[in-house]
């Protein structure tokens with residue numbers, strides 16, 4: 488039995504899971520184990536109740552435009568609790584379609600406007616008969632080089648309250664124009680990286696886990712967990 492326990496919400500995990508985004512949970516569990524922590528993951532999907540207080544971490548994976556359109560309606564009912572979760576500095580990782588739905592809106596490949604919840608200050612436009620596909624490398628000032636694979640129609644423009652996850656060294660990133668990739672707001676990490684992002688970039692997983700542990704157990708000493716060495720996967 489692990490000493491610490493974290494509850495993870497896998498937002499729309501049955502609908503939003505392109506390119507094995509669920510592997511991010513495997514990665515979180517792998518690092519959590521080395522921090523004497525276990526993680527219980529629960530899918531929160533269409534019609535399910537989501538309460539911020541019930542969860543310590545969350546994953547929102549990527550998906551197709553069609554699924555995003557369906558979720559766009561349901562997620563409005565979860566907006567208040569998702570905002571509470573994000574503003575409460577609880578760690579959330581949102582990939583591609585999930586990233587888009589946390590922002591104001593996404594114009595899909597067929598030109599349809601898919602409303603997000605506007606919890607974060609970005610918006611996403613479309614591109615004409617084109618997608619950004621391929622390996623991507625970015626640089627984050629604190630975390631160093633991050634590696635992934637991107638495949639998206641959307642061109643995202645981040646807001647003033649967000650900072651990018653990194654600067655594009657190779658690949659397209661948020662929009663192919665401003666060299667930004669992803670977004671960070673409080674402990675919410677957004678990215679176009681599939682791959683999945685946390686298996687290849689364990690430093691982000693470590694940051695998320697430490698934040699979740701400090702949030703949940705404010706009086707505990709986590710210096711041992713902080714010392715955990717993340718071995719690069721390449």
Ligand code: GLN
Nearest residue numbers: 549550583584639640641
């Ligand atoms: N459907 C969205 C797009 O094409 C998101 C894709 C994804 O999540 N991989 O931009």
